[in-house]
Amino acid sequence: MLKKFIAVFLSIFLCQVAYAGGVSLGATRIIYPISANQVTLKVYNSDEKRNYLVQSWVTNSVDKKTNDFIITPPLFVIKADTNNVLRVVFTGNKDNLPKDRESLFYLYSKVIPSTADLNSNQSALLISTTSKIKLFMRPSNLTVEEAMESYKKLKCSYQNNQIKIENPTPFYMNLVTLRVNNKEVSNAVMIPPMDSAQVKTTEKGNALIFNMISDYGAQIKDNSCAL
The missing domain is CATH 2.60.40.10 (Immunoglobulins)
Structure with a gap:
């Protein structure tokens, strides 16, 4: 051998x-x-x-x-x-x-x-x-259509040098290329259902811009979450 x-x-x-x-x-x-x-x-x-x-x-x-x-x-x-x-x-x-x-x-x-x-x-x-x-x-009562629209329900806020992203939906949310003022603040974040995640950054702006990974692995690009 x-x-x-x-x-x-x-x-x-x-x-x-x-x-x-x-x-x-x-x-x-x-x-x-x-x-x-x-x-x-x-x-x-x-x-x-x-x-x-x-x-x-x-x-x-x-x-x-x-x-x-x-x-x-x-x-x-x-x-x-x-x-x-x-x-x-x-x-x-x-x-x-x-x-x-x-x-x-x-x-x-x-x-x-x-x-x-x-x-x-x-x-x-x-x-x-x-x-x-x-x-x-x-779960069987959750549809593909709901999953594709779930990112629109995200809530974002800025405090203590970090952005809090809340996911009130029953779906795992996979976000990539997160940006504030056109500057990347995180490469990728996964947020569990009915939970939240934090992104550390000193960058302040009016909105968090992100791409979401869909069920099919494609990116739904340039979505906005008000800060």
């Missing part, structure tokens, strides 16, 4: 080739309606030559592995220039989830490159990469 590759722990200067994953997930977030039996997520391998091993799992909101989900297949080989589908099934007790707001989990996919295409005389740094995306369990 040592003839096939040099372990990551060895100096990078000894390596002649560095392999990074050509594997990507088909979405930046998953919306899982509580009433659904399962949701799916596509996995793509854009590398035209190499196969990869993909391992996936789910953690809770504090990033601890949870047994409330089953992912199939949990471990598989994705061949060069192909795609596959992950099926995510919630197996926990749905009665334990809030009925009035979303619940947050995270889906991880670890990508490990194959050594099969390395010849015995070639040294290489094999890099495993891990993707992490948000998984929102959404």
Whole structure:
């Protein structure tokens, strides 16, 4: 095995080739309606030559592995220039989830490159990469339309060198490129449902301008929250 590759722990200067994953997930977030039996997520391998091993799992909101989900297949080989589908099934007790707001989990996919295409005389740094995306369990009475309009209900105020952003909605709010007076005060903020977040800044203005990440991973740009 040592003839096939040099372990990551060895100096990078000894390596002649560095392999990074050509594997990507088909979405930046998953919306899982509580009433659904399962949701799916596509996995793509854009590398035209190499196969990869993909391992996936789910953690809770504090990033601890949870047994409330089953992912199939949990471990598989994705061949060069192909795609596959992950099926995510919630197996926990749905009665334990809030009925009035979303619940947050995270889906991880670890990508490990194959050594099969390395010849015995070639040294290489094999890099495993891990993707992490948000998984929102959404009560059945909450609609996509409401989620898309939820950012309009944010309330902002300025005090003690920080901006307080209140989220009175049942949705997780993901804001990026937050600006005051056209100066960025934060790169990204996630505000839980019916909760608030603070952004430290000495910049004062009449409004907080932000982009919101929608259910589809797109940015709804240049929204305003009066200060």
